Amino acid sequence: MLRNPPPEVDVPLQQTPGGVERYRVRSAAAALTSLAAIAAISLVAGPAVADPGSGPCELTRTQAHHSLGLDTWNGAYPKPERSLNALMVFLSFPDSRPLTTPEQLTGDYFPATSDFFERASYGRFRLVPHPQRQWMRMPKPSTAYGIQRDWAPESRAAYLRDAVATADPAVDFSKYDIVYFVADPDAPGVDSDATKVVNFDRPLRADGTDLRRIVTVFEKHPPDRNVLAHETGHVFDLPDLYHRPTDGKGDWDTYVGDWDVMGSQFGMAPDLFAWHKWKLGWLGPGQVDCVRGGTSLHTLQPLGQAPQRGGSVGTRLAVVRTGPGSAIAVEARGSAGNDGDTCTEGVLVYRVRNEPASGGGPIEVLDGHPDTGACWGRSVYPPLADAPLEVGETFTVPGERITIEVADRTQSGAYTVKITS
Structure with missing residues (x-):
């Protein structure tokens, strides 16, 4: 049984002295849905409404332990x-x-x-x-x-x-x-x-x-x-992203699966989410697109891909604000850098909230293929191992009027993503 890291504790003390091998299994219905998405996708975007400044999409930091608000640093x-x-x-x-x-x-x-x-x-x-x-x-x-x-x-x-x-x-x-x-x-x-x-x-x-x-x-x-x-x-003020069952039974990795080391150190793709990199100052306004309604196209470099020598980091994250304390984040994941052991690639979508404390689900990956799993025997949580969207696929965020379409992938490995909100 895989071991999850224990949560942090607060203690009162007195002062003293490229290529990815795929293992996805899909139902016939899921395959037909994917084909329909490929046929329906449009590469012609509406008015560009992506804001090159990411300020409007920043969540405010709250009193929650390791809050994922990032307007200020603790x-x-x-x-x-x-x-x-x-x-x-x-x-x-x-x-x-x-x-x-x-x-x-x-x-x-x-x-x-x-x-x-x-x-x-x-x-x-x-x-x-x-x-x-x-x-x-x-x-x-x-x-x-x-x-x-x-x-x-x-x-x-x-x-x-x-x-x-x-x-x-x-x-x-x-x-x-x-x-x-x-x-x-x-x-x-x-x-x-x-x-x-x-x-x-x-x-x-x-x-x-x-x-x-x-x-x-x-x-x-x-x-x-x-x-x-x-x-x-x-x-560095990052939260636990795993879920600890209250009865000691059940799966720990239902929130984010393999997709961040703060969820599981055993993950196949353990690079830190782009949201975390934004919080830590490794991504700035030039690498984060804020989507404020309408339709826009975004070119997202895979998160683990190193910038070319002397080159720009490029855009790594697109964000749609969904409320005072929540947002939808969109990033690309590929077989590079810390994600070199992944067995799936594509565009990952997840929800971020600033109120839940560490271990309370501040980030939840949204499964682009909810009826299937992948990487059995390798993944810490196969149902989320195939969460990323591939080229030609469309995903509507549950409970939100937000649609993400993966339109293309460039020769450099970047994904062209159409977001409508």
Whole structure:
């Protein structure tokens, strides 16, 4: 069973020292619908109403945890628009002798995590790791901290206080933007399900700097793929996009499937949604089309496709505002960059809302092929693996008078999309 990352927690602490192989299965009715769409599609657009400035389509940031409103930035989080320095501290325990070295564990996460963000940001952001070279021994056995997925706050607080105190004599925390505490994966009390970001109601204080959040890593060796990219996304104010069933049963990936690492680190196409890239400052007004009614044509570059050397990033997102706190986002996904393992390509449509908190469904992918699935055995959620629209297909957004038609695909791989709203 695939493991989803635990949600973040808020802890009150006192201040202390190209080509894609397809596996789609469709019904005859679905195939006929696609043929009808191809026959009906028109390449002649009405009046162009796409606004090159994206301001009118920005949702406002709310008080929801990791709100996807992006009119303002939450200053409690570092914004990844430059190089950020990440400290890695390796913690051992009196009840276990490490079977791995800090160098081996560093290699589990880097350069893979830095490369993920380098590609996702189109080179605008660089995550620079600073791993310590030695184990730092905690004062208590690993079993003394009660480490587990739904961790008792007092036990978690004790672990973090001890970890900061253990590292402080050898580390100057003021030099770093991000802190990773990596526990000995073979210690008997370490539970890999406990990996998460811990946010502090009141910051810890060390070396004259406030520690507002720490990434606690309890992964096995080797770890889950892209797990540190997911957790680091929380450090940049991105929400969990998976759905945790209330009874502990059911599927976790019904909201976004494979289509963003904040949904599942196991996804085939885990690049960050264009909406997330817009929030993080990696896409600007020149790369986002705001659609304000009528009919317009948009040329969307696949999200994971790198810009040509010295060239523009190009348009990566089209947005239709549907209410004060909601919007429909349209982007292209192809087999490139972080999405290189995808088994379907096309134009992805999803709904964004600014009120739901992390884990509450702030983004929901809209399935362009609701009667079929794809990529069985590879996808974390096959019903959404074939969500993107292909050339010649038309999709009407449920509950909205918005229609998306995929008119063409250029030789460079960009999609020509007609939006009527």
